[in-house]
Amino acid sequence: MNxxxxxxxxxxxxxxxxxxxxxxxVKHGDVILWLPDICKDSPFNKxxxxxxxxxxxxxxxxxxxxxxxxxxxxxxxxxxxEIKRMNLI
Numbered sequence: 538m539n540x541x542x543x544x545x546x547x548x549x550x551x552x553x554x555x556x557x558x559x560x561x562x563v564k565h566g567d568v569i570l571w572l573p574d575i576c577k578d579s580p581f582n583k584x585x586x587x588x589x590x591x592x593x594x595x596x597x598x599x600x601x602x603x604x605x606x607x608x609x610x611x612x613x614x615x616x617x618x619e620i621k622r623m624n625l626i
Contacts, residue, residue: 538593543568546591554584558608562626567597569625571609574602601625 540563547561547570560571576584588598603612613620620626 538596540566543592543596547588550584550587550591554581556581558610560609560613564624566595567599568592569599569601571601571603571613573609574604574606577602 543563544561547568551559551572554576556572556576558573559576562569562571570588572581572584575581585598585600592598603609605612607615613626617626
């Protein structure tokens with residue numbers, strides 16, 4: 538499964554939950570899924586089960602929930618230097 542297929546599957550699943558503020562990074566077969574803090578709670582608790590089920594077992598998935606109530610896009614923009622330094626994007 539290539540990075541385009543991985544990203545497409547994740548976007549389809551996240552789209553079912555009507556989440557607009559998220560980001561997907563696929564690097565070397567690993568996936569980093571940035572989700573808003575609200576996704577930790579119901580009714581989103583099945584989302585990660587669906588993501589894990591849709592992808593190959595060989596793909597490592599890391600979920601990051603930016604805290605402090607910021608939108609994912611704002612959090613990434615404000616912390617881009619640190620995020621790049623940590624090779625998350």
